[in-house]
Amino acid sequence: MRFWLGCRKCGKPTPFNIKSGSCPCGGTLQVEYDLELVKHTLIKENLRDRATSLWRYAELLPVQSKEHIVSMGEGFTPLISLTRAEQAFPLKRLWVKREEQNPTGSFKARGFSVALSIANEYGIRKVAVNSNGNAASALAAYAGYAGMEAYVFLPKDCPSLIIEECIHYGAHTCLIDGLIQDAGKLIREGEQEQNWYNVGTLKEPGRAEGKKTMGLEIAEQLHWKLPDVIIYPTGGGSGVIGVWKAFQELKQLGFIQGDLPRIVSIQETGCQPLVDALRNNDLFSPQSEEVSSSPTGMRVPQPPDGQLLVSIIRQSSGTALAVSQEEIRQAQLILGKQGISSSPEGAATWAGLIRLLDQGWISRQDEVVLFNTSHAMKYVHGSSQSKLPIVKSYQDWVTLKPS
Amino acid sequence: MRFWLGCRKCGKPTPFNIKSGSCPCGGTLQVEYDLELVKHTLIKENLRDRATSLWRYAELLPVQSKEHIVSMGEGFTPLISLTRAEQAFPLKRLWVKREEQNPTGSFKARGFSVALSIANEYGIRKVAVNSNGNAASALAAYAGYAGMEAYVFLPKDCPSLIIEECIHYGAHTCLIDGLIQDAGKLIREGEQEQNWYNVGTLKEPGRAEGKKTMGLEIAEQLHWKLPDVIIYPTGGGSGVIGVWKAFQELKQLGFIQGDLPRIVSIQETGCQPLVDALRNNDLFSPQSEEVSSSPTGMRVPQPPDGQLLVSIIRQSSGTALAVSQEEIRQAQLILGKQGISSSPEGAATWAGLIRLLDQGWISRQDEVVLFNTSHAMKYVHGSSQSKLPIVKSYQDWVTLKPS
Numbered sequence: 001m002r003f004w005l006g007c008r009k010c011g012k013p014t015p016f017n018i019k020s021g022s023c024p025c026g027g028t029l030q031v032e033y034d035l036e037l038v039k040h041t042l043i044k045e046n047l048r049d050r051a052t053s054l055w056r057y058a059e060l061l062p063v064q065s066k067e068h069i070v071s072m073g074e075g076f077t078p079l080i081s082l083t084r085a086e087q088a089f090p091l092k093r094l095w096v097k098r099e100e101q102n103p104t105g106s107f108k109a110r111g112f113s114v115a116l117s118i119a120n121e122y123g124i125r126k127v128a129v130n131s132n133g134n135a136a137s138a139l140a141a142y143a144g145y146a147g148m149e150a151y152v153f154l155p156k157d158c159p160s161l162i163i164e165e166c167i168h169y170g171a172h173t174c175l176i177d178g179l180i181q182d183a184g185k186l187i188r189e190g191e192q193e194q195n196w197y198n199v200g201t202l203k204e205p206g207r208a209e210g211k212k213t214m215g216l217e218i219a220e221q222l223h224w225k226l227p228d229v230i231i232y233p234t235g236g237g238s239g240v241i242g243v244w245k246a247f248q249e250l251k252q253l254g255f256i257q258g259d260l261p262r263i264v265s266i267q268e269t270g271c272q273p274l275v276d277a278l279r280n281n282d283l284f285s286p287q288s289e290e291v292s293s294s295p296t297g298m299r300v301p302q303p304p305d306g307q308l309l310v311s312i313i314r315q316s317s318g319t320a321l322a323v324s325q326e327e328i329r330q331a332q333l334i335l336g337k338q339g340i341s342s343s344p345e346g347a348a349t350w351a352g353l354i355r356l357l358d359q360g361w362i363s364r365q366d367e368v369v370l371f372n373t374s375h376a377m378k379y380v381h382g383s384s385q386s387k388l389p390i391v392k393s394y395q396d397w398v399t400l401k402p403s
Numbered sequence: 404m405r406f407w408l409g410c411r412k413c414g415k416p417t418p419f420n421i422k423s424g425s426c427p428c429g430g431t432l433q434v435e436y437d438l439e440l441v442k443h444t445l446i447k448e449n450l451r452d453r454a455t456s457l458w459r460y461a462e463l464l465p466v467q468s469k470e471h472i473v474s475m476g477e478g479f480t481p482l483i484s485l486t487r488a489e490q491a492f493p494l495k496r497l498w499v500k501r502e503e504q505n506p507t508g509s510f511k512a513r514g515f516s517v518a519l520s521i522a523n524e525y526g527i528r529k530v531a532v533n534s535n536g537n538a539a540s541a542l543a544a545y546a547g548y549a550g551m552e553a554y555v556f557l558p559k560d561c562p563s564l565i566i567e568e569c570i571h572y573g574a575h576t577c578l579i580d581g582l583i584q585d586a587g588k589l590i591r592e593g594e595q596e597q598n599w600y601n602v603g604t605l606k607e608p609g610r611a612e613g614k615k616t617m618g619l620e621i622a623e624q625l626h627w628k629l630p631d632v633i634i635y636p637t638g639g640g641s642g643v644i645g646v647w648k649a650f651q652e653l654k655q656l657g658f659i660q661g662d663l664p665r666i667v668s669i670q671e672t673g674c675q676p677l678v679d680a681l682r683n684n685d686l687f688s689p690q691s692e693e694v695s696s697s698p699t700g701m702r703v704p705q706p707p708d709g710q711l712l713v714s715i716i717r718q719s720s721g722t723a724l725a726v727s728q729e730e731i732r733q734a735q736l737i738l739g740k741q742g743i744s745s746s747p748e749g750a751a752t753w754a755g756l757i758r759l760l761d762q763g764w765i766s767r768q769d770e771v772v773l774f775n776t777s778h779a780m781k782y783v784h785g786s787s788q789s790k791l792p793i794v795k796s797y798q799d800w801v802t803l804k805p806s
Contacts, residue, residue, distance in 0.1 A: 078476020145742030170740040189797035337573040339548030394592035
């Protein structure tokens with residue numbers, strides 16, 4: 001047996017199950033692998049012959065049969081140097097992991113490629129998710145490709161373009177007068193009656209494993225020498241959980257050595273349960289006060305596994321920061337002028353970087369990776385067209401001297 | 404000397420020049436390589452160790468020094484099977500080349516990565532382009548990354564999101580009361596005075612070479628066995644010219660053998676100079692009657708090298724088709740339901756496929772590649788949000804039964 005489920009808290013193993021759920025002890029379950037078995041075929045030198053998608057790491061993904069894989073070209077996204085910023089800032093290296101180049105323009109594609117491959121393996125035809133946006137459109141696309149029916153539930157203030165995407169991919173799309181957890185409650189209430197397979201955050205074992213591949217990739221792309229700092233925008237936190245798990249597995253496989261990167265979780269002021277927990281003796285509790293942050297993927301006041309996130313951040317000697325909407329807006333502009341299209345979440349990592357440089361928390365020796373989780377375009381409202389000059393000739397242009 | 408310019412018509416060589424322009428005989432110039440020299444280092448078996456971007460084929464790109472390369476993770480985009488369509492249609496294989504996964508969401512990224520690498524090599528700081536949309540935003544991003552100033556000129560009816568992108572990437576953005584050629588005229592009038600490097604279609608040698616890599620990639624991704632048919636949306640036509648050039652070079656390098664694919668150019672009814680030329684004894688002339696097609700990348704009534712396009716299509720035993728706006732709209736919906744986000748241009752290839760299947764022009768033995776040149780999202784206007792039901796609970800949802 002190559003894989004099974006194990007409790008993140010007590011460690012107890014249990015057979016693989018498509019509804020991962022919780023251990024009797026209360027810990028969440030995660031996929032574990034017989035890494036000694038994996039070692040036989042997953043060999044560094046052989047990776048170069050493999051698909052340039054996340055399925056290059058198939059031994060570390062919980063799908064039995066190749067023919068069930070639902071893949072549309074997700075993963076193995078570029079990791080590019082921000083060379084101009086590297087020169088300007090007191091740090092050693094600065095990379096951006098361009099997750100916006102995934103299908104559907106966000107890192108969420110990874111999770112659903114794996115989750116729906118598992119679903120496919122078990123003959124599931126109806127899938128449902130609650131989401132702040134990108135997870136919904138990614139599920140919609142992958143379900144469309146796999147010929148499954150998708151039901152997506154989004155807060156009513158989610159970006160309009162993402163709603164268009166869900167509809168475009170043929171998903172049953174419904175808006176919620178509430179937050180992401182209210183949408184989650186709706187799915188839990190209906191899942192039996194409607195025969196929905198709930199692919200919400202940590203409801204099944206595949207999505208976290210799909211996101212794990214981001215960690216595998218940066219290790220491989222940096223030639224198995226990890227960076228010093230990883231800055232990640234954090235809502236539900238399965239990205240952070242996944243990346244951390246990747247590093248553990250790579251260590252056990254002997255692919256990497258030494259210290260792991262310091263993990264920095266970025267949140268937006270007004271929805272910052274992780275930042276609050278680090279200030280509160282590392283005791284995590286869901287945010288009780290009213291949420292006042294903007295409708296992005298970071299707006300998750302009750303992440304399903306908050307305590308685990310706190311412990312990963314601590315174990316890594318990392319930190320968590322809440323940045324303001326205005327800092328995010330500025331960061332989007334600055335990244336844009338460097339040619340990078342960044343979602344508010346991706347831009348938040350830049351805003352965090354600036355703060356950490358100011359504080360001296362990042363130093364001249366540090367190699368840093370920012371995760372740009374999705375594309376700016378999904379969040380843009382086109383209003384510039386009516387404000388730009390319209391010319392007929394070069395002479396017009398010279399006369400008007402538009403900016 | 405690894406590369407120089409050669410006339411596409413009379414074959415006369417001339418030293419490499421960043422303003423490729425025309426040969427005295429009237430033919431356009433293209434980059435040519437010493438393929439015997441290239442053979443020494445570009446070896447099939449070594450490709451697996453190379454970057455997963457278009458720069459894996461560096462020997463076939465006209466840049467001297469690695470340090471001048473402007474690369475943001477363009478190229479080596481996924482080629483995925485449309486398995487459900489493969490089963491439904493009388494053809495052997497059907498792939499989509501997902502060009503929307505490039506930086507800036509379109510294939511145009513390729514051309515500007517190469518064009519601006521050359522510009523960088525020659526110390527150029529100001530670049531200008533006329534464009535129907537995606538070329539402008541791609542130039543804007545690459546100029547931003549390279550620290551150059553970009554001037555982009557677009558028809559005033561171009562999609563609003565693309566205008567936002569250009570501004571986001573910091574380009575000087577100007578709208579034209581006219582078509583793409585009117586914007587080109589403006590640049591030609593101003594280029595000396597403004598010191599603009601004109602990176603319009605076929606004005607310099609880099610963009611066509613960048614697009615060529617699409618052809619190199621599908622050959623490599625299909626293990627050096629080319630498909631029978633390539634369906635490509637055609638405006639200025641540098642994509643088709645590039646892909647065809649790739650196949651010639653691969654043949655000379657001995658990487659591929661046998662017949663080349665039949666090239667199908669898709670245009671939209673109302674702007675179809677290639678379709679008209681094939682009906683008119685293969686004599687190309689720019690479209691003289693009024694253009695009535697929609698504002699997409701295919702709306703180019705005067706492609707700079709129309710006669711070359713006609714000869715490529717003929718030589719390959721290919722064809723050209725004009726599809727209607729309604730066929731394109733339907734195709735976008737159908738591709739969407741298969742999980743593919745397609746621009747009108749990308750969807751036009753699907754519309755063309757359907758017609759060619761109906762005509763029996765594509766048969767059961769044929770392996771077909773569609774090029775999805777960019778992302779649907781750039782063309783969407785979000786209006787669904789206000790029309791969707793908003794629920795508070797599962798009970799609401801059951802009562803409302805939204806679609």
